[in-house]
Amino acid sequence: MLISREMVLDQDIGLNATLFGGDMMARMDKVAGITAALMSRNRRFLTVKVSELVFHSPVRAGEIIEFHIAIARQGRTSMTLQIEVQVYEPVSDQRRDVTSGEFVMVAVNEVLNAEPILWKSEMVQAAKEAHRARHGS
Ligand SMILES: CC(C)(COP(=O)(O)OP(=O)(O)OC[C@H]1O[C@@H](n2cnc3c(N)ncnc32)[C@H](O)[C@@H]1OP(=O)(O)O)[C@@H](O)C(=O)NCCC(=O)NCCS
Numbered sequence: 001m002l003i004s005r006e007m008v009l010d011q012d013i014g015l016n017a018t019l020f021g022g023d024m025m026a027r028m029d030k031v032a033g034i035t036a037a038l039m040s041r042n043r044r045f046l047t048v049k050v051s052e053l054v055f056h057s058p059v060r061a062g063e064i065i066e067f068h069i070a071i072a073r074q075g076r077t078s079m080t081l082q083i084e085v086q087v088y089e090p091v092s093d094q095r096r097d098v099t100s101g102e103f104v105m106v107a108v109n110e111v112l113n114a115e116p117i118l119w120k121s122e123m124v125q126a127a128k129e130a131h132r133a134r135h136g137s
Contacts, residue, residue: 001130003031003038003067005088010061018058024099025053028083031067032103035081039071039127041118042107048078053101063087065098070131071124077114078106 006027014020029047036045059065066086073080085099109115 001035001069001127003035003069005064005066008059008061008063008065013061016058018060021055024055024059024085025050025101027065028053028067028085028099028101029103031069031083032081032105035069036079036105036107039079039120039123040107041120042115044108044110044112045105046108046112047103048106049102049104051102051104053099055099056097057087059087059098064090066095068130068134069127071127072102074119074124075117077116078104079117080104 008019012019012023014023029050032047033045036042064087066088068084068086070082070084071079072082081103083099083101083103084097086095087098088095107115107117
């Protein structure tokens with residue numbers, strides 16, 4: 001499921017004339033938080049784990065990046081989200097993989113203790129269908 005698109009600006013560029021890896025990680029963490037909110041009726045989530053973060057190709061200023069998610073696991077108080085970031089080139093309609101990673105988000109109450117996730121089943125279904133449409137399985 002496509003969650004968001006952003007444009008990389010000159011001000012985001014670090015060494016090597018490419019997007020700084022930490023900037024990309026922060027953007028992915030934000031997308032994980034947005035996704036957790038969209039998929040549930042819980043008010044707060046914390047990131048508990050990030051894994052398998054791979055930078056496939058560098059991103060340059062002026063490029064549009066897309067954040068696609070799939071729900072890899074629905075737990076009791078946590079959800080595991082697979083995030084794939086691609087550069088989208090609107091003139092050619094071409095896409096290129098740039099970063100991927102897995103984020104585990106935990107629903108927490110007002111004192112930041114884990115609480116059960118109140119799933120929005122229609123959103124979970126929509127995410128599954130979008131994933132199938134992209135990957136054909
Ligand atoms: C998130 C947090 C509240 C979970 O507390 P906890 O005592 O581990 O809670 P629990 O043992 O009940 O686990 C809660 C859920 O997290 C999952 N979890 C905990 N540690 C995990 C880990 N290392 N990897 C994957 N999942 C993990 C558990 O499996 C459980 O999921 P489930 O209910 O779907 O099975 C606590 O670890 C925390 O506050 N961490 C800091 C979060 C934070 O500050 N993030 C921002 C980073 S700057």
